[in-house]
Amino acid sequence: MTSSPAMTDKKAQYDAIHQSLKNTIDESRLIRDPLRTLAYGTDASFYRLLPQLVVRVNNEDEVRMVLKEAKSRNLPVTFRAAGTSLSGQAVTDSILLQLSDQWKGHRILDQGQRISLQPGIIGARANQLLAPFQRKIGPDPASINACMIGGIAANNASGMCCGTAQNSYQTIESARLIFADGTLLDTADESSRLAFGNHHADLLDTLTQLSKQVRANDDLANKIRHKYRLKNTTGYSLNSLVDYQDPFDILLHLMIGSEGTLGFISEVTYQTVVDHPIKAAAMIFFADMEATCRAVTSLKSAPVSAVELIDRAGLRAVEGKPGMPESLSSLEAQAAGLLVDVRAATEEELESNLALVKQALNGQATLNDIEFTQDKVIYDSYWKIRKGLFPAVGAVRPVGTTVIIEDVAFPVEKLAEGVLELQGVFQKHGYSEAILFGHALEGNLHFVFTQGFDDPHEVSRYAALMDEVAHLVAGKYKGSLKAEHGTGRNMAPYVALEWGQEAYDIMWQIKNAFDPQGLLNPDVILSHNANLHVENLKPLPKANDLVDTCIECGFCESVCPSKALTLTPRQRIVIWREIQRLTTLGTDPERLAALKKEYDYQGVDTCAACGLCSMQCPVGINTGDLTRELRHDRHPDSKVGYWLGEHFEGVTQTVRLGLSTANVARKIVGNKGMASLTNMANKVTGGVVPHWRTTMPKGADSIRSLWAEKMIQDGSVPDRELAKPTVVYLPSCATRMMGADPSGQDQRSVMDVMLSVLKKSGYQVIVPEEVESSCCGLAFQSKGQFAVADKKAKDLNAMLLSISDNGRYPIVCDTSPCLLRMTQTLDPVLELYEQVGFLKEFVVPNLTITQKAPRIALHVTCSTTRMGLADSFVQLAHQLADEVVIPPEVTCCGFAGDKGFSHPELNASALKTLSKAVEDCKVGYSNSRTCEIGLSEHSGIEYQSIVYLVDQVSEASSGL
Secondary structure (H helix, E strand, O other): OOOOOOOOOHHHHHHHHHHHHOOOOOHHHEEOOHHHHHHHOOOOOOEOOOOOEEEEEOOHHHHHHHHHHHHHHOOOEEEEOOOOOOOOOOOOOOEEEEEOOOOOOEEEEHHHOEEEEOOOOEHHHHHHHHHHHOEEOOOEOOOOOOOEHHHHHHOOOOEOOOOOOOOHHHHEEEEEEEOOOOOEEEOOOHHHHHHHHHHOHHHHHHHHHHHHHHHHOHHHHHHHHHHOOOOOOOOOOOHHHHHOOOHHHHHHHHHOOOOOOOOEEEEEEEEOEEOOOEEEEEEEEEOOHHHHHHHHHHHOOOOOOEEEEEEHHHHHHOOOOOOOOHHHHHOOOOOEEEEEEEEEOOHHHHHHHHHHHHHHOOOOOOOOOOOOEOOHHHHHHHHHHHHOHHHHHHHOOOOOOEEEEEEEEOOHHHHHHHHHHHHHHHHHOOOOOOEEEEEHHHOEEEEEEEEOOOOHHHHHHHHHHHHHHHHHHHHHOOOEOEOOOOOOOOOHHHHHHHHOHHHHHHHHHHHHHHOOOOOEOOOOOOOOOOOHHHOOEOOOOOOOOOOOOOOOOOOOHHHOOOOOOOOOHHHHHHHHHHHHHHHHHOOOHHHHHHHHHHHHHHHHHOOOOOOHHHHHOOOOOOHHHHHHHHHHHHOOOOHHHHHHHHOHHHHHHHHHHHHHHHHHHHHHHHHHHHHHHHHHHHHHOOOOOOOOOOOOOOEOOOHHHHHHHHHHHHOOOOOOOOOOOEEEEEOOHHHHHEOOOOOOOOOOOHHHHHHHHHHHOOOEEEOOOOHHHOOOOHHHHOOOOHHHHHHHHHHHHHHHHHHOOOOOOOEEEOOHHHHHHHHHHOOOOOOEEEHHHHHHHHHHHHEEEOOOEEEEEEOOOHHHHHOOOHHHHHHHHHHHEEEEEOOOOOOOOOOOOOHHHHOHHHHHHHOOOHHHHOOOOOEEEEOOHHHHHHHHHHHOOEEEEHHHHHHHOEEEOOOO
16 A cells, blocks of 8 residues: 555554555565564674665566565665675665565676676675686675675675776676665666666766766876776766766666665676686785885786785784694794785696796795695685684674774875874884784785774774774775775765875765665665764673674575574574673563563574584584574473483384385375375374475394394304404494385385394494484483483493493494594594595495496485585586586585474475476485485485495405
């Protein structure tokens, strides 16, 4: 419905637009509750505003409708992609328009020379699509594994290797754009341009006139050219007014870096750049900053891909990290370093480039020998550390403070004096802990420091620092106050200072021409509020030691299986912090109660606790640890837990019997009948009876009977003194309970197949006598039953030490999550192998592959990734199959032990893209029995343990 002129109350306006949007947009995507507005309204910056309405839009039509409805009610709208921006571009106290997961379309054009991308695609995914063509998108921000194309374009993000020549402004070819009035323009379509010109002639005329005005003013035109010789994201892209004359070209390039203040980018087509496959990097150290900057100047004309400067404080922050030289700890206080990256198409070209780089550094006094490495592990560690410098500072900050990153650029010829003077400014204002690093070839440097905002004196100190930094960088050195992180709210009060009044007035004319009512992301880039940068500051109270180091960067979100269902790791931490803040204050009991109630499901129950977030987090936070602790607080170690642990053999036998009985019942009432019965029983028993899955396995045979049968067939009993290799086989409780899918091609259990393969490859197998009562403790740990989990791990440790002769014999487990838990809790003397590692290293080399499978799907479990076995798993699969399909959108499957039975919606959400990704495959493989249940159900194909494929395509080698 349409609001009346008398409806001036803002709440009534939001109620009205909510009601109107409900007619078209599903109400589950219209969000107004306290928990999710806070969670979805938080970005990586140090600002906080609470949106009144969050709309998760699925397509262009919905965007257009929201904008029209908002315009008719004079309500501001802010756009959000991944929320990794650092300057406050993506927060609002009005309507937040958030991308749903429906914005991942792409088209690869001209053999990868161009690519069209919707805004919801993560930058790293775009490069994955282009990798077969040895191409990539130009921008390469440090957050590329988490940030989305919409944000990359809207902020004109650049990065380590991108410079000023390969950013979005330089590489954009066309875009689909939606403006404040809901009009859609496709700049690559002539009919769309014609229609837009007919209805928006005033906008195009304004851009044409501004271009003529600027180009006629030599001083202003030259100033603009100088500003964009550097990296510069302060204000609007005024270079478009001197670089182009066609108003559509001007418009397109103004949209780049406009931070959602001029319109919405619904698709962008980039010209891609070469991604050289051969890479080398070196860490080079110098006595002081001046010598380091001189080396940067020497490298400016050398064939380098990137030169990253790190000051002594930054180097100190990464001392002892994997891959870093031991000599770091002995560097003097004034030392600094350069990470130099060199790339080429061939080894010969690389050698030539390296020689030229070393020649360019001749005469520069270094503290270490210049040694370039192509070792992927060391190379990746260098870059991981460089990309993690910002969060690493945040991880060691005092609790209650935030971490701020300032992003400036000096003319490279003034780099040394500018840096030294800037360091002096930070010292003057008491920021002695600040670290400096950045893209030195472009004169682009980041200063990172910690800041408290809970004390007015601290806010004033920060304001004074910013004033002096602005006058130094923009005034004295004619540099950029925001080189690549965007103006946002952080630098909006200083845009006029950097650009001067004439250019600033032109920016306001641009804003008014695109957005006359000022409804698109107000106060971002341009603001009349001189104190904007020190208002609406985000609180970061103490919440829990496990997560207090989080700076809410959002790097974790892309891999979280619950991201499209409930909350991400960042959002779980945000809400838990708010709960703790409100608990301490005691001022808003109603809001606190609402958050606590919703958090039980949104934060705790639907967290898979898979730990993949820790792999993405620069400081290694595993939000699952917080979840398990909260589960423990909700249900402390109980008598039931102890009883289950003490009677575990009986528990596994009962589950086996239950599965067998259930599959008999399935034959009578079918899957629908079983679903109805178990849903009812689940409610009655408070979740004890699991939800039915169409791929529910039958009960497994006893491992003792299987092992005895194999030994009888072999005609021998394991003799530990024989020269024949011996292995201890520890089947997990999941494989001991769960047999094959009743509709599967191979009805043997994982245990049966493992014994077959181990025997075929020449091993004699020891199965522990007490195996039926054993458990690594994972099942108890995941529910917060920590004492029982530790007891089971201790018992297992004693059993394995005995059966392996104190580590003499290797131990192989057939379930990835269990093995991960064992590596974390058992005696290091035990030689533990997950089945993938053991199969690849010891079993397959002793087999003859008779005929590879044609095409298979592969799911790499989260625990496999966390153990560093992902590459080995893929390599093993390629040894066994001609083609291996790894669904790109699937990370953790969300089954999470038994979560697939208790909260099947988590598994369904995590795997919603699976069936399409594997539609050309007939079978899939993994290495966790519970994960395979969900994978089979949501893919439409059977998933089995990878050991089935090993057995299927191999025979014993001669001589075994």
